[in-house]
Amino acid sequence: MTESLEEFLIARRGMGRPLLVPYVTAGVTPGWTDVVRAYADAGADAVELGFPFSDPMLDGVTIQEAAGRAIAAGTTVKGILQEVATLDVDVPLIAMTYSNLVVQQSTAQFCAALTASGLRGLIVPDSPLEEVGELADAAAAEGLDLVLLAAPSSSRARLREITERSRGFVYALTRMGTTGERGEIPEQAARLGRELKGLTDRPVLFGFGVSNPAQAADLAGHADGVVVASALMRKLLDGARPRELGEYVASMRRALD
């Protein structure tokens, strides 16, 4: 796999399939890398790896609990990267973490370390356009795609800048609020999807509150695909094995296709 995250996703989209990106918190259980493999085998187009942070501002209870568990188990950035380097999956891996972990040494060192371990993308939810300059440069220098978030509250001018500066894909938030499973998909998600699709050819994926296969399919109709996090992590925290998580991702794959 030599192409970038964005090239990979565009190629997959070109095959006419809605994109599916499941999430796992790194270090949440001893066998978390098996979860990544299970996702890839089940038809994921990329996998998002959460690097746990003690104060996850944008996460709801499920991801908070997963992060807390991972940190309590002694998970470190270095440890995650060592495990990631041993992963041999045929889809791109995307890191998701908060600014404080990124700036520990320098953003350049952080990006270089991610790339060296084989990661292709990075999402930093508390680094909006205003603060993203140095990080965007560092990521670009390493060939790491820095994915930016677009919110229902973003102005059209901001959405335009986000679509221009985001790499890999544009991460569209289905709603105002934290991560977490929800009952309904709000109308504002469809509106945001339409607006973003009108602004860019870059893949647009919905995240936050994608709770079941039917919702995933519904949302994918308004963009290019979905990121699924809390629904999977809830199962994992409740004791689901990698194989069962893989089966759930496969059911989402079928619903999308």
Added chain:
Amino acid sequence: MSWSGRQGVMVPAARAMSDPGATGRFGTYGGRYVPESLIPACHEIETAFREAWSDPEFHGRLDTLLTVYAGRPTPLTPAWRLSRELGITLFLKREDLAHTGSHKINNVIGQALLAHRMGKERLLAETGAGQHGVATATAAALLGLKATVFMGERDIERQELNVLRMNVLGAEVVPVTTGSRTLKDACNEAMRHWVSSVDDSYYCIGSVMGPHPYPWMVREFQRVIGEEARAQCAAELPVGVPDYVVACVGGGSNAAGTFAGFVDTTARLVGVEAEGGAAATFGRAGVLHGFRSLVLQDEDGQVTEAHSVAAGLDYPGIGPEHAQLRDGGRARYETVNDEEVVQALLRLARTEGILAALESSHAVAWVIRAAESGEIAPGSTVMLTLSGRGDKDIASIKELL
């Protein structure tokens, strides 16, 4: 209009500690590290604050409420007996005498007026010791707004009286059960809640922290402490300015407001932190709760739990402008331990008849130590901001004695 203006004494505005501009940067610190969802809200608040702050009518309403409701100006009390014991001249800026018992009311009345002006219906707040929560509940009641206050479960146990006060004032107190169940986690929860309720709710941050414009705005609302104290010192002291200006620091709002009045003078500025929550002393640069500053954290960047006998000071970060003042050497930051704090509280109570908050007693503890060790030279003048009163801490004090 400044307080000094109301009194007819013209005091020049401080040159430093001014407007951090559109980026909200204090040197390399500050900024706006929040999710994209909250960016429009931050812009909206900044615009509203800039407009209000240049509007004489807003200042008129604020000044009136600070005077007829909050009890300003607060006095500058000479600590007669303690001064004699220490061989210095110590003045106490009595924020403990402000309505609701601490300096928190200055900022909250300002932000509540702003929220009202913006048409918001509800104030969200986080609180550690409960003083900011009580002030928020109070201002909400005054202006007919709803109030929701997030408070760590552990702090709820420690500050039962303040929880009761908030309930009586009509506020909803939401227990936070995540993490260390203290102020840090209450901040996270308030921020998360704000993301989902930003249309009708205004996040009333309690200290000089959070995303731009909060650190600047809160300092401006607390500037009244420093400007009053400066004019009062000018009237009391032969040279007009004290040798030392001292305040306790958690997030650092009473210190920022105090320092703002003296930053362009020769006074030495000293912020006093809790030994277990000393971000200015032991922290490293990092990003927490929407701003870049000095943060207590482990090697990997996980934010560590702070500890202090005072619930209001066990916060692992410090306001970004304090980080800048520290780096530039304009202010210095010192630490005291819990034992010194309790002894200082007792000594002030027994020499002056003033029961200070455990938070404020940190500043008292450092002055006692520095005067007794000779670090503060005999005959020096010291202006100390007594940020709040200790009634709320009486149960904790009982346990510590």
